[in-house]
Amino acid sequence: MSLNPMIDQWYPVAIATEVTQDSRETQLMGTPITVAGSETGIPAVTTAEGRVLPVRLRFGHVWTSLGAPEKDLFEIEEADQPGRRLVDVGVVRVRCSPLRAVENFLDIAHFPFVHTDILGAEPHTEVEDYTVEIREESDEVWATQVKFFQPQAAKSAEGGITTEYMYRVPAPTCSILYKTCPPRPGEWDVIALFVQPLTEELCDVWPWMALFDDDSDLTDLIHFQQMIFLQDRSILENQIPSRLPLDPGKEIPTRADLTSVAYRRWLKRHGFTYGAQLVAQ
Amino acid sequence: MKLYDYILSPDCYTVRLFAALSQTELALRPVDFHPGKEHLGPELLRLNPAGSLPVLEDGDLVLSEPAAMLVYIAEKAAEDWLGRTAPDSAARVQQWLGFSRRLSDNLGGARLCQMLLYPGDVAALQLAGRTALRELEAGLVEQDLGGNGFLAGPNATIADIACFAHVALAPDGNVDLEPYPAIRRWLRAIRSLPGFIEMPGIHRLHELKPDP
Numbered sequence: 001m002s003l004n005p006m007i008d009q010w011y012p013v014a015i016a017t018e019v020t021q022d023s024r025e026t027q028l029m030g031t032p033i034t035v036a037g038s039e040t041g042i043p044a045v046t047t048a049e050g051r052v053l054p055v056r057l058r059f060g061h062v063w064t065s066l067g068a069p070e071k072d073l074f075e076i077e078e079a080d081q082p083g084r085r086l087v088d089v090g091v092v093r094v095r096c097s098p099l100r101a102v103e104n105f106l107d108i109a110h111f112p113f114v115h116t117d118i119l120g121a122e123p124h125t126e127v128e129d130y131t132v133e134i135r136e137e138s139d140e141v142w143a144t145q146v147k148f149f150q151p152q153a154a155k156s157a158e159g160g161i162t163t164e165y166m167y168r169v170p171a172p173t174c175s176i177l178y179k180t181c182p183p184r185p186g187e188w189d190v191i192a193l194f195v196q197p198l199t200e201e202l203c204d205v206w207p208w209m210a211l212f213d214d215d216s217d218l219t220d221l222i223h224f225q226q227m228i229f230l231q232d233r234s235i236l237e238n239q240i241p242s243r244l245p246l247d248p249g250k251e252i253p254t255r256a257d258l259t260s261v262a263y264r265r266w267l268k269r270h271g272f273t274y275g276a277q278l279v280a281q
Numbered sequence: 282m283k284l285y286d287y288i289l290s291p292d293c294y295t296v297r298l299f300a301a302l303s304q305t306e307l308a309l310r311p312v313d314f315h316p317g318k319e320h321l322g323p324e325l326l327r328l329n330p331a332g333s334l335p336v337l338e339d340g341d342l343v344l345s346e347p348a349a350m351l352v353y354i355a356e357k358a359a360e361d362w363l364g365r366t367a368p369d370s371a372a373r374v375q376q377w378l379g380f381s382r383r384l385s386d387n388l389g390g391a392r393l394c395q396m397l398l399y400p401g402d403v404a405a406l407q408l409a410g411r412t413a414l415r416e417l418e419a420g421l422v423e424q425d426l427g428g429n430g431f432l433a434g435p436n437a438t439i440a441d442i443a444c445f446a447h448v449a450l451a452p453d454g455n456v457d458l459e460p461y462p463a464i465r466r467w468l469r470a471i472r473s474l475p476g477f478i479e480m481p482g483i484h485r486l487h488e489l490k491p492d493p
Contacts, residue, residue: 015316089316090315090316090397091316091397092396093398116484116485219311219312222317223288223311226289227289227481228481231481233453233481233482234452
């Protein structure tokens, strides 16, 4: 899978505040890289051969690219909105395709079974109709008007509520979730999953949040999100095939999987196939 | 009783689980272990110089060994779980409590390396973990042959609880449980205990539909 268009994308490779203390040896799409702190405050990212890669500091993380990105890193307007708490949740390594990690994040139907009594509960398992589109202008996948009954939708939620969601995929390994903000109706809580592809079947996942929540302790917010993500991890590591199939045949989608279908279609359209299985086997 | 707790720590969960099984109330004090490394900060180090989690505090008593916490909770609220029915079962409980420390080091260590990118020799930790699992499997088979379902006799004791979390989470550290049928049966038996609670990576048993 050489010269995949995915090399021209931006990827998270470290938490910005952690690089000042230590340099991080890691890899990006199979290429070993070093993320090192520097006196300028902007970390330096280099390959083993000494090639200097472009760097962005955004959303609490260090971003880089192995290729020549045509576009700058996508925007999340809420990141600059006053009053929000920006939370670096911390890295978690998962033995799965980076595309699988994003696809699982987009799935609503698994809530009652994997996040039982938190993000979902039986018998409230129905996924109501929602809208999915590939927005041509921004070239992003969006799912809107997603509604789901949740016993404890957020750390700040008291008791069960019907939560409204929007999902957005602005880059092949990044997904942003907008959800009802219990203490601030009219605003959306933002929960993002930034995935660093180490290889086609191994990734480092960097969850990040921008929330309106003045009451919860920061540690509680981190632990809530880590709890949710770690409930997914063991399932992600056991999915077969381990790469995300982009052609129909191996997996049969249902209506609830419309977002996943659109995501796969969008990946295929762009040739974003690092971590994908192309021919149905 | 106050537990300095981290949601993803098997050792912390061990104490939360036993508190739930024995209906003991715990006040939880979440510690930002990852990514914040709060357990290595001044407040926690003053309490526990080893810098490990969990820490259990009850008045003047401060404990940092999970096995000691299980003993304390059982002595206060659930003496049946101490396994003091006969000299051999009491000794087996102590034997497996000691063994659980090894699981924390090897399987727990492998999991920290594989999941949260802690430094360590993953292959050596996994190998030590597999060696320990074989020993546990043999112990459980021996108990099975004597008609006992748990490590120290017919009923679950704190020894089973002490070993449970690290074994159940072994796949997180890329150590497979497929080769150990007695261990898998035993894990299921513990998950069936009344009052059982889950943690991320250890799912509850979903209710099976009754036969039509």
